[in-house]
Each structure stands twice: as structure tokens, then as C-alpha cells.
Amino acid sequence: MGIVFAAPAVQPDPREVAEGRFMSWTGVNGETFVLSYGTFPSMLPGVQGLHMPQMDVRSSSSPLVHGEDLRSYHIPSRRVFWPLMFQARSASEWRTQHAAFFDSFHPIVPGTWTVGEGDDARTLALVGVFDGNHVFQVDPFLTGYANIGLELSAPRPLWRGQAVRQTFLGAEAGVDFIPDEPGDVYYLSSDSSFALANIDNPGNEPAYLTWTVNGPLTSIQLGVDGAIIEVAIPVPEGSALTIDTDPAAQFATLDGDDVTAELGFQLFGPVPAGGTSPLVIQAEGTGSVVAELTPLYWRAY
Incomplete structure (x- = not known):
């Protein structure tokens, strides 16, 4: 051989x-x-x-x-x-x-x-x-x-990654929550279950959401993993309500004015690390809701 x-x-x-x-x-x-x-x-x-x-x-x-x-x-x-x-x-x-x-x-x-x-x-x-x-x-x-x-x-x-953002657009009755074409924009209405609304957190640690509610919207409920925010503040057309749920900040503003006290006591929950989590989003009106988080990592790469 x-x-x-x-x-x-x-x-x-x-x-x-x-x-x-x-x-x-x-x-x-x-x-x-x-x-x-x-x-x-x-x-x-x-x-x-x-x-x-x-x-x-x-x-x-x-x-x-x-x-x-x-x-x-x-x-x-x-x-x-x-x-x-x-x-x-x-x-x-x-x-x-x-x-x-x-x-x-x-x-x-x-x-x-x-x-x-x-x-x-x-x-x-x-x-x-x-x-x-x-x-x-x-x-x-x-x-x-x-x-x-x-x-x-x-x-x-913790190292901060690029923001993960989901946008949900308000719609009149009869518009499907899930769009015909795949994408990151969904329609919301008060009679939808939102069972398929979700957001990804690719980081190593839980991350808290920043919610932006663009009017006109009323009867607003926002949440993740059982922690539901009951928003008693109506958001008129042309206005924007921002709610930062991060424990290091935790504030709410309406058109830049502090409305944290008006929001009242709320239970804020993080989005768990390393996967996709369901969101709770309910509202009445034709405005929009943006859910955004910043993934947190143990390493720079």
C-alpha cells in the first residue's frame, strides 16, 4: 500500500x-x-x-x-x-x-x-x-x-444593542389585526385578542419596554408577561404619550409634559431574555402604538 x-x-x-x-x-x-x-x-x-x-x-x-x-x-x-x-x-x-x-x-x-x-x-x-x-x-x-x-x-x-421596535396601527372595525403581507406593522382594535402580538428580545438579560401611544386612542391597555398598564389618560389626535417602564427611569410624558402622577401606580414587567414574548395591546381609535426595547448583552460581541 x-x-x-x-x-x-x-x-x-x-x-x-x-x-x-x-x-x-x-x-x-x-x-x-x-x-x-x-x-x-x-x-x-x-x-x-x-x-x-x-x-x-x-x-x-x-x-x-x-x-x-x-x-x-x-x-x-x-x-x-x-x-x-x-x-x-x-x-x-x-x-x-x-x-x-x-x-x-x-x-x-x-x-x-x-x-x-x-x-x-x-x-x-x-x-x-x-x-x-x-x-x-x-x-x-x-x-x-x-x-x-x-x-x-x-x-x-450591560452592553446595549440596537433597538427592537414593533408598530401597531389603529384601524376602523373590519380591518384584520394580522396584515395580508408579512411585516412589522399590525392593526389593532378594541375587539381583537392580540394573541399574536409579540416582540423579540435577543439579549442576555430581560429588557423593559418604552411604549409610545400616538392619538387618537382611548381605553388603552398595554403590557407584557401579565404586567398590564391601565392607561386612564386619553390621547387625542396629534398627541403622543410615552411610557418608559425601565426601573432606572419609569416616567410618562404627554407631548413632553410629565404625566407620571396621572398614570398612577402600575406594575411594569420586563420582556424575558433570549426569545419572543407576547404583548397585550388594546385600545380604541385610529392612532398607533409603538413598543420598543433595547437588548442588553453580557459581551460586546
């Missing part, structure tokens, strides 16, 4: 199979910096904050049962570290660009770190963490060069 020797494995040039993930920083002053090799500054290897967050697991135990019962978990603020290279062609360029970059950070007002582009982009709000101990080993005004490690913190540690 003849012996056949396999061809030696050839490692592809990584530059031919992949490009570095796009990253940018938008500071508190609105200025945006692209963070990649060859930019000012350039992101070096050793970035922290892109992968899994810290998860503090809460458990309980009993002397009658070996081991422990895992009850819940909590994700604290996320530590972020950027190893940055600053390189300029002149002292004046160094002074201008270095100042512009560091002036875009604040210790309590967040800027936005973006990773990826288009539909794949995810964002994380960051604030600066400064202890005042950085040392320049060589005067950068002489060399135009310095490596600086930047400590940052994400008070809200």
Missing part, C-alpha cells in the same frame, strides 16, 4: 481573514474618536471590558442539605481598561490632540464606547476613573509619543 503524505498545514495571514473590531469613543462633549491602530490614540492589546462581566451569585444553604442553593445573581459596575498609544508628529499636534481626547471624559457624566458597526454595533456608557498617579517616563513634547493606560467604569455594566 502506498503512503500518502498530507500537505503541511499553512497558517493563514490573519490580515487576510479578519479585520480588527471597529471601536470608537464619543465623549461627554460630543466629540468622537476612532480607536484603532494608526489613529490618535491607538488601542493596544490588553483591552478589558469586552467580554463577560463579573457576576455575584447569591446562594443559601441548610445544615440538612449538602451543598447550596443558587438563588440569584447581580452584575456590579464593570471595570474597563484601555491600553492606549499616543503618537503625534509635532509638539503642537500632541498638545492639541491629547487635550481633546482627555477633555472628552468626566468622572460622573458618561460618554459612549461603541464596538462594531451597523446592526452589530453595541454600546457601553463609561465614566473616567482617575487617581492622579500617571507618570510620564519621557516628556511626550520631546518624543511625540506615550503609552497611557486608561481606567474607566461602566455604572450600567
